[in-house]
Amino acid sequence: MSSGLLFACGGLGLLAIGLWALVLRAHLIRKVLAVNVMGSGAFLLLVGAGSMGETGVDPVPQAMVITGIVVAISATALALALVLRLANATGKPALPEDRERDLMDEGGR
């Protein structure tokens, strides 16, 4: 198993974990974190898939990942600012459909 394939599979795993948390967790900070985990998964997939060829490591995926990280940081900043505003305005860091739920998930799942 080449390292590229390993990275790509790890990326897919992160994507799955992130998607799971994004859909099921109610707390908005957790949702934002989930998106970030998914983003890392996508970047890992990009780099892993890019280094699977015979000709050595391809620079193009690396350049794309750097651009992608910049986009992800801006998106995270905007998301966190929105979470703060929403929590101030409504009193709870959750979307209206999740407001009744236990945000700390203390009751188990």
Added chain:
Amino acid sequence: MSEWLAGAPWMMLAIMLPLAGALVAFLLPRHSALVGLGAGLLTACAALAVMLQVAADGRQAYQLGGWPAPLGIELVADGLSVLMLAMTAVVGVAVSVYARVYLADSPDKVRRFWPLWLFLWAALNALFQAGDAFNLYVTLELMGLSAVALVALSGSGPALSGAMRYLLVSLLGSLSYLVGVALLYHAYGTLDLALLSERADGGLQLAVPLGAMIAGLLLKTGLFPFHIWLPPAHGSARAPVSALLSGLVVKASFYLLLRLWFTFTPEGQGVPLLLGSLGATAIFWGSIQALRQKRLKLLVAYSTVAQLGYLFIAFPLANLEPALAWGGSIYLALSHAMAKGAMFLAAGSIMTQGGHDEIDELDRVVERMPLTLAAFALSGISLAGLPPSGGFVGKWMLLQAAMTQGSWFWALVIIVGGLLTATYVFRVLGFAFTKSPHEHERHDVPATMEWTALVLALGAVLLGFAAPWALPLLEGVLP
């Protein structure tokens, strides 16, 4: 002079002008409205110039900074791109003129609106001219982030949660698209759309990335059943922002979907049939929900869900009649942008006048603001698809495509959808003529707001006459 004008890098300027305008508007908050309007007009001129260039010489390409692809960024404009650029320019100018007056009494909103809207405009223009799959991802994200910030502009609880949900959906959609891009690069070693269309050979290594990209874009376009985020976001934003979101932003992800479809021309009947069925369900579900809404802006937002469904009817019909089906779908997208923009602007004026947007409580709107009601009715005519509107041309082409191949089911969907559209438009018009049992506050609405909505709505109705000129631009773009 004319040589210099013809040689100017208009494609690049269409992106740089709004970007520069956004920065200047941000740095000079006191003059942001003036700067924004000026930059908007210049951007519209640049977009128009690109359109004239393409109409005269065909497909245009421009290498940013002189660096060739794959290392540099190449801009490409063809018939489909320039139609979308022109749509953005027309709706964009109307919304800019409207917003300058609409936001005049809330200075803190003005400061934030203009930079964000110009960033959005730059992202849209860049998206329509991007020539490779990764630049499309970056422009898609830029568009999503500025659109989300615009929704949050109003600062109310519903708007903030609408914006938050929109942001999460938008990020999920772009991540799905990015995964598709990664797999595509792995399979074919390039991201240039022109090269990809030569190298792509079908099979699983095309189907998986294409599926991920299409799923992400459907999420962002808001096709049923992915429309859940759309009405709260579009309904709770300020009126000019709603007009931009419903008119332009959802069209951008639809454009990208079409671009991918035309690049790879996937085989098989399953996916087109699925997309068409989702579109048909969206038409019925969106229209029924629109009929049930109590608030005007939510009605208009659900109408967007329904009208987006129409755009996807083309997929199952395109197999035998590609030119008619795609042409109709694209024309419908153009006319919906203008009509829905006008409708949201009119709804904004009605809301400003009465201080509320409960449909049942509309109080003699026809006497108080006949121009705005005319704008609402005219945009309704275009949405329902009555001649000579742009909506009529689009629906007629789709109908023809369905008839010539004997697909009565799709023809029926198109016709019944039009009737449902007329029903919810007339529901609003009916209440506009009657007197409300309750007293409501009354505010004066600046004439500019009323006239902008009316002119845009007239444009949507008259768009039907532009078809003989606009549709030939699509030759060579359609598969």
